[in-house]
Amino acid sequence: MIRGLRIIAKNQIGVLRDLTTIIAEHNGNITYAQTFIIKHGEYRGNALIYFEIDGGEFEKIVEKIKELPTVIEVEEEKPFEKVFGKRVIIFGGGALVSQVALGAITEADRHNLRGERISVDTMPLVGEEELAEAVKAVSRLHRAEILVLAGGIMGGKIAEEVKKLRKAGIRVISLNMFGDVPKVSDLVVSDPVMAGTLAVMHISERAQFDIDRVRGRRI
Numbered sequence: 087m088i089r090g091l092r093i094i095a096k097n098q099i100g101v102l103r104d105l106t107t108i109i110a111e112h113n114g115n116i117t118y119a120q121t122f123i124i125k126h127g128e129y130r131g132n133a134l135i136y137f138e139i140d141g142g143e144f145e146k147i148v149e150k151i152k153e154l155p156t157v158i159e160v161e162e163e164k165p166f167e168k169v170f171g172k173r174v175i176i177f178g179g180g181a182l183v184s185q186v187a188l189g190a191i192t193e194a195d196r197h198n199l200r201g202e203r204i205s206v207d208t209m210p211l212v213g214e215e216e217l218a219e220a221v222k223a224v225s226r227l228h229r230a231e232i233l234v235l236a237g238g239i240m241g242g243k244i245a246e247e248v249k250k251l252r253k254a255g256i257r258v259i260s261l262n263m264f265g266d267v268p269k270v271s272d273l274v275v276s277d278p279v280m281a282g283t284l285a286v287m288h289i290s291e292r293a294q295f296d297i298d299r300v301r302g303r304r305i
Contacts, residue, residue, distance in 0.1 A: 114142030171203025178236030180210035189282025241265030
């Protein structure tokens with residue numbers, strides 16, 4: 087069972103090493119980790135470190151971490167999968183992104199009301215370089231399952247990054263647009279609202295739609 091652990095610690099060299107050593111010594115497997123410096127509030131200037139740990143002696147891990155002189159606060163949290171769930175990512179022009187988001191959010195709402203967890207992340211963005219970098223970064227996003235690209239024309243470097251993203255196991259839906267992106271995407275959808283709806287249906291554990299069965303088609 088995966089359990090989340092939020093730690094506030096002093097911003098010092100070696101803190102992360104000490105924490106991961108304790109987790110390893112008590113047979114915990116770190117499946118996800120993030121760390122950043124807190125910029126506001128009571129703990130400003132300190133580090134917030136979050137781990138998702140599979141197995142191990144969790145209570146013993148917490149006990150030993152609390153003993154570290156660099157640690158300020160320790161608290162168990164629900165894993166992100168239980169809170170935010172799988173993620174739909176949407177990039178492109180603002181008007182089209184909003185329409186895709188409308189379909190995705192409406193469909194996600196139906197599933198979340200039944201106990202699933204699906205979240206929708208959007209970023210209005212234009213420009214080949216900017217979009218290519220954003221597509222490339224999706225493979226580093228925790229719990230990202232599918233990307234929808236919404237625009238009038240996308241190709242070049244964007245298409246190359248789409249190819250790499252699909253190799254990483256993340257499905258890509260493209261709106262029907264000019265450029266090479268539709269040619270290298272898993273599915274091309276003309277209606278932006280439907281594109282968002284299908285994206286959520288694909289990652290849902292309860293829906294009957296599987297993008298792999300219609301790969302390469304235009305709808």
